Amino acid sequence: MSIPRPQPGILDITPYKGGESQAQGVARVIKLSSNETPLGPSPRAIAAYEAAAKSLHRYPDGGASALREALARHYGIEAERIVCSNGSDELIGLITQAFAGSGDEIVYSRHGFLMYPIAAKAHGAKPVAVPEKDLTADIDAMLAAVSDRTRIVFLANPNNPTGTYLPAQEVARLRRSLREDVLLVIDAAYAEYVSRNDYEAGIELVRAHDNVVMTRTFSKIYGLAGLRVGWAYAHPGVVDILHRVRGPFNVNLPAQAAAIAALADVAHVDAARTHNDIWLPWLSEEVRKLGLGVTPSLGNFILIRFPAAPHDALAADRFLSQRGILLRQMGGYGLGECLRATIGTEEENRLLVAALREFLGR
Ligand SMILES: *Cc1c(COP(=O)(O)O)cnc(C)c1O
Numbered sequence: 001m002s003i004p005r006p007q008p009g010i011l012d013i014t015p016y017k018g019g020e021s022q023a024q025g026v027a028r029v030i031k032l033s034s035n036e037t038p039l040g041p042s043p044r045a046i047a048a049y050e051a052a053a054k055s056l057h058r059y060p061d062g063g064a065s066a067l068r069e070a071l072a073r074h075y076g077i078e079a080e081r082i083v084c085s086n087g088s089d090e091l092i093g094l095i096t097q098a099f100a101g102s103g104d105e106i107v108y109s110r111h112g113f114l115m116y117p118i119a120a121k122a123h124g125a126k127p128v129a130v131p132e133k134d135l136t137a138d139i140d141a142m143l144a145a146v147s148d149r150t151r152i153v154f155l156a157n158p159n160n161p162t163g164t165y166l167p168a169q170e171v172a173r174l175r176r177s178l179r180e181d182v183l184l185v186i187d188a189a190y191a192e193y194v195s196r197n198d199y200e201a202g203i204e205l206v207r208a209h210d211n212v213v214m215t216r217t218f219s220k221i222y223g224l225a226g227l228r229v230g231w232a233y234a235h236p237g238v239v240d241i242l243h244r245v246r247g248p249f250n251v252n253l254p255a256q257a258a259a260i261a262a263l264a265d266v267a268h269v270d271a272a273r274t275h276n277d278i279w280l281p282w283l284s285e286e287v288r289k290l291g292l293g294v295t296p297s298l299g300n301f302i303l304i305r306f307p308a309a310p311h312d313a314l315a316a317d318r319f320l321s322q323r324g325i326l327l328r329q330m331g332g333y334g335l336g337e338c339l340r341a342t343i344g345t346e347e348e349n350r351l352l353v354a355a356l357r358e359f360l361g362r
Helices: 043-055 065-075 087-099 115-122 139-145 168-177 203-208 236-245 253-264 266-289 313-322 346-360
Strands: 082-085 105-109 126-130 150-156 183-187 212-217 230-234 301-305 338-342
Touching: 043 253, 065 082, 065 230, 065 253, 082 087, 082 236, 087 115, 087 150, 087 183, 087 212, 087 230, 087 236, 105 115, 105 139, 115 126, 126 139, 139 150, 139 168, 150 168, 168 183, 168 203, 203 212, 203 230, 230 236, 253 266, 266 301, 266 346, 313 338, 313 346
Parallel strands: 105 126, 105 150, 150 183, 183 212
Antiparallel strands: 082 230, 212 230, 301 338
């Protein structure tokens, strides 16, 4: 190459590929590839976004004060312990940049979210993938993988793309067994979809311990993926460090306005959760009835396991794409025999099941 050489690790990165959004020669696309909500954003968020258009010549509030205050009120937490970000993906990068570097290790579970190993490599650290049990993070194996060089442990709970989760007691056990100088990052991107007594998104753990960060997003249940808003809740010392490395205006003006409005529209979020509570079990059951494997999920998506050729995952993806139905290929996660499907509208879910039935010749 004739261009200057980048930092170590950068060329090891396989760029993150978002879900497909276009299908060749198909009039109607059913996009179930990126875990977006079928209900769309709150009308109140859209109105706030439009109102913000008149102020686009103004810089946003660099500290996102109003959004942090709104989050603090909503969750009963302290605004000073919140950092807002350009999607929670940005936080994964900022946390990695701030706490890990060359020679350090970052532990994550084998089928954990792909941005963890990408962020590690981007900052010269070594991603350490830990085997799972039943596609679920294995706390003992993760603890066994922690070395003197480990700086961060990433845990998505529930995890994407598996949809599996760890009960609060297990996450607490992981935290308890970690050294104080290792940061535990709990990525709770799908927390709003979970209604289980034994689940805790991470707020309580952050309150109780200095070395825990919880990250959240407006991209999933709030339907603002296109605006890019995430936030972290952490010890004030960790928050101070993240403020130092983030861009001064990392969350744009209409995004802050829309996120505040979305947070206030509790009924819209409730509707999205109710929709998922109906269609997640329905889709899981219907796909199982077709003879395909479905991993029990707590998110707004399911991981579907296909048999060998001719009814393998890639053939299924081709068949579905030709009909405009877009799922997510899982080869990048080492799950090439699977496709991930987001819970869609009732009609989309029914069309997906019908197309899968046709594909399988049932
Ligand atoms: C979608 C997702 C994110 C990224 O969310 P953004 O806020 O849109 O960057 C983070 N973590 C997990 C596990 C996700 O599935």
